[in-house]
Amino acid sequence: MKHDLVVKHSLALAALVMMVVATSQAGTISGKVSGVSGESAVYVEVAAGKTFPASTQQPVIDQKGLMFQPHITVVQQGTTVEFLNSDSVAHNVFWPSVGGNKKLTHNLGTWPKGDKRPFKFDNPGAVPLLCNVHPEMSGYVIVSPTPYFALTDKSGEYKIENVPDGSYTVTAWHEGAKSQSKPVAVAGDTKADFTLSK
Amino acid sequence: MDTLRRMSLLFVFVLTVILLAGSSYAIPAFSRQYGTSCTTCHIDFPKLNDFGKAFKDAGFKFPKDDETFIKVPPVMLGAPAQKDLWPHTVFPGTIPGLPQIGLRFNQFFQYTSGNANNYNIAGQSTGPYIPRTDFQPGYFSIFTAGNFGSDIAFWVDDDISVSGANANGELGDAYLRFVNVSRFFKLPTDSLTLKVGQFELDLPFTQARAYDISPYDIYTQANIGAVNPAYPQQFVNNSFTLAGPGRGIELSGGHHYGGYRYAIAVVDQDTSGTAPSTYPNVPSGASDGGVGYFSDSNFKDLYGRFAYRFNLERDPTSRHEVQAAGATGPRDHTYLTLGSYYFYGRSVQRAAGLLPDGTTPTVLLAREPFYRVGGDFDFNYRTFNIFGLYMYGHDHDIVPFIPSGLTLPTGFITGSPATFSGGFIQADYMVYPWMMMIMRWDRVQSRADFLNEAGSTNFFSPAGSTRNRFTPGAQFLIHANIKASFEYAYRPQQALTYNLNGQPMNVFRTNTATGALEFVY
Numbered sequence: 001m002k003h004d005l006v007v008k009h010s011l012a013l014a015a016l017v018m019m020v021v022a023t024s025q026a027g028t029i030s031g032k033v034s035g036v037s038g039e040s041a042v043y044v045e046v047a048a049g050k051t052f053p054a055s056t057q058q059p060v061i062d063q064k065g066l067m068f069q070p071h072i073t074v075v076q077q078g079t080t081v082e083f084l085n086s087d088s089v090a091h092n093v094f095w096p097s098v099g100g101n102k103k104l105t106h107n108l109g110t111w112p113k114g115d116k117r118p119f120k121f122d123n124p125g126a127v128p129l130l131c132n133v134h135p136e137m138s139g140y141v142i143v144s145p146t147p148y149f150a151l152t153d154k155s156g157e158y159k160i161e162n163v164p165d166g167s168y169t170v171t172a173w174h175e176g177a178k179s180q181s182k183p184v185a186v187a188g189d190t191k192a193d194f195t196l197s198k
Numbered sequence: 199m200d201t202l203r204r205m206s207l208l209f210v211f212v213l214t215v216i217l218l219a220g221s222s223y224a225i226p227a228f229s230r231q232y233g234t235s236c237t238t239c240h241i242d243f244p245k246l247n248d249f250g251k252a253f254k255d256a257g258f259k260f261p262k263d264d265e266t267f268i269k270v271p272p273v274m275l276g277a278p279a280q281k282d283l284w285p286h287t288v289f290p291g292t293i294p295g296l297p298q299i300g301l302r303f304n305q306f307f308q309y310t311s312g313n314a315n316n317y318n319i320a321g322q323s324t325g326p327y328i329p330r331t332d333f334q335p336g337y338f339s340i341f342t343a344g345n346f347g348s349d350i351a352f353w354v355d356d357d358i359s360v361s362g363a364n365a366n367g368e369l370g371d372a373y374l375r376f377v378n379v380s381r382f383f384k385l386p387t388d389s390l391t392l393k394v395g396q397f398e399l400d401l402p403f404t405q406a407r408a409y410d411i412s413p414y415d416i417y418t419q420a421n422i423g424a425v426n427p428a429y430p431q432q433f434v435n436n437s438f439t440l441a442g443p444g445r446g447i448e449l450s451g452g453h454h455y456g457g458y459r460y461a462i463a464v465v466d467q468d469t470s471g472t473a474p475s476t477y478p479n480v481p482s483g484a485s486d487g488g489v490g491y492f493s494d495s496n497f498k499d500l501y502g503r504f505a506y507r508f509n510l511e512r513d514p515t516s517r518h519e520v521q522a523a524g525a526t527g528p529r530d531h532t533y534l535t536l537g538s539y540y541f542y543g544r545s546v547q548r549a550a551g552l553l554p555d556g557t558t559p560t561v562l563l564a565r566e567p568f569y570r571v572g573g574d575f576d577f578n579y580r581t582f583n584i585f586g587l588y589m590y591g592h593d594h595d596i597v598p599f600i601p602s603g604l605t606l607p608t609g610f611i612t613g614s615p616a617t618f619s620g621g622f623i624q625a626d627y628m629v630y631p632w633m634m635m636i637m638r639w640d641r642v643q644s645r646a647d648f649l650n651e652a653g654s655t656n657f658f659s660p661a662g663s664t665r666n667r668f669t670p671g672a673q674f675l676i677h678a679n680i681k682a683s684f685e686y687a688y689r690p691q692q693a694l695t696y697n698l699n700g701q702p703m704n705v706f707r708t709n710t711a712t713g714a715l716e717f718v719y
Contacts (some may be wrong), residue, residue, distance in 0.1 A: 065269075
């Protein structure tokens with residue numbers, strides 16, 4: 001009986017220690033992206049010597065009503081995105097570059113209504129999505145090199161959670177604006193505001 | 199001599215930018231309604247791609263699930279449930295949420311060979327002076343088109359001003375189109391559509407919405423009989439051209455983007471001569487061409503067309519879709535279209551005459567049957583498109599008969615028919631999505647035209663050829679709604695004088711280079 005009590009206390013203590021350790025190592029980056037209107041992407045750039053588990057998410061980007069929906073999708077590097085065509089007209093998805101690198105241009109072709117076509121994004125950066133039959137259609141996949149990213153709300157507020165304490169470079173991206181990167185030392189709740197310009 | 203002068207001027211006017219201007223349209227209102235670019239429907243506006251053809255076939259709607267694409271919701275003219283109450287209520291329809299109005303303006307710059315003024319000969323008929331270089335405003339046009347729901351489409355276009363003059367414009371097409379009427383008769387989908395109003399006939403290649411600067415010569419060919427007194431004269435003055443609008447009804451079916459396509463139209467005969475007069479023309483001698491009249495309401499002209507388009511993709515699924523599934527995105531099909539058309543009408547003319555008693559004045563009425571018949575082809579491979587058309591025109595000739603001793607005719611006798619033939623072949627190549635290169639060859643061969651011009655002493659062209667030109671061109675989309683076009687018309691040699699052996703002297707060409715800027719919004 002006494003032995004059981006000791007075991008229980010030990011487990012509770014271990015859990016408490018782990019929680020304290022975890023809390024002390026995982027911070028939050030929050031702030032506001034201003035100077036632009038609408039949604040922006042904020043993500044943590046890769047830190048030397050740190051590796052991250054592969055993403056298990058598989059987001060879907062739909063082509064519906066002659067629009068990419070959602071307009072901006074942020075994913076971790078290595079994520080497979082599925083492109084769906086929900087329109088009764090033929091569409092296409094291609095991108096002229098990834099992160100400004102035109103050598104990474106790619107064309108997914110065309111597929112019928114209701115079908116999906118997957119693509120794994122192995123290179124970080126902004127990927128402008130286009131449709132070569134509906135030139136007004138525009139969307140973006142923002143490929144973050146880390147699992148620490150967020151999409152701001154329309155007022156520009158964002159919050160990236162569970163970021164291990166440490167020093168990082170954080171980048172804010174907005175459609176049509178110059179991206180901005182700044183060093184951020186994460187220790188608990190950390191603030192990082194950005195002011196972007198076109 | 200009026201006809202002579204008319205024909206002479208016709209050739210001169212061909213040089214002017216006013217007539218060089220096409221009457222093309224794209225519909226920016228659809229861009230607003232659907233929130234999409236002009237290039238969704240147009241290759242190089244107003245040239246339609248396969249999706250644009252399907253959009254038009256469907257009555258200016260997306261072929262499927264149209265309502266899911268409309269960004270500006272239509273205004274309901276009655277709740278849909280009202281349908282169940284019909285005939286005890288007005289059948290519900292819709293109107294577009296935005297006024298479906300588009301505007302278009304173009305302007306031209308033309309460089310004309312100085313030879314154009316060789317036609318102006320002192321002491322003889324003098325045509326207008328044609329400057330070497332000339333800026334010209336073109337068309338300012340308004341147009342509206344859309345769908346009222348229940349598959350009823352509408353179209354109206356009107357040139358508010360032409361060449362800077364605000365009174366020269368005219369109504370183009372104006373019609374209602376009842377799409378897919380076939381459903382009421384349990385016929386295959388889209389096999390029967392009814393159009394009512396004023397409209398361009400279902401020509402193999404549209405002239406009203408053509409994208410070239412200059413019109414297809416064969417489409418603007420009237421049939422004026424020979425009036426040169428040195429040759430047997432004809433009493434034919436038929437100004438009907440295939441490019442002119444028809445007023446009436448049209449039944450059609452099928453699709454422009456694949457498979458069969460037919461059209462049958464019944465339209466007012468419209469063979470008006472120069473200026474219809476309240477006074478009938480008085481023939482001098484055997485004939486002098488007479489005066490045509492706008493309409494003979496007792497007879498309607500008939501037009502029919504049938505074409506079949508073979509989409510050539512191996513994949514049957516892709517072959518039957520509106521657009522082919524290319525490796526890098528949807529694209530226009532690789533296709534071959536073969537078609538034929540036939541127009542039958544009656545050219546009506548009046549002449550002052552006498553009853554058979556030889557003394558009582560009367561008005562003699564000649565109804566001269568005529569037809570236009572031809573075939574066409576259209577081949578497309580990716581960004582290369584070549585198409586052509588052949589036409590043969592035939593007008594029955596009824597010549598006023600003047601008995602000896604009288605000065606006015608008492609009836610008619612059959613003369614030799616006035617005929618012509620010709621056509622065009624055009625090749626388009628999209629170098630880039632914004633750059634199209636064009637090469638075109640036009641030919642019109644009319645013995646009557648040749649004789650009339652030879653007789654007018656101010657025109658000569660090689661025997662057997664009355665109009666024959668090569669027209670290379672290029673068009674550039676500055677934006678999807680702004681276009682710069684260039685065209686060079688290389689015309690056949692002409693001469694004004696002959697040597698003693700009858701050979702032409704000092705031959706020259708009246709070539710023209712024309713540039714155009716056009717925008718729609």
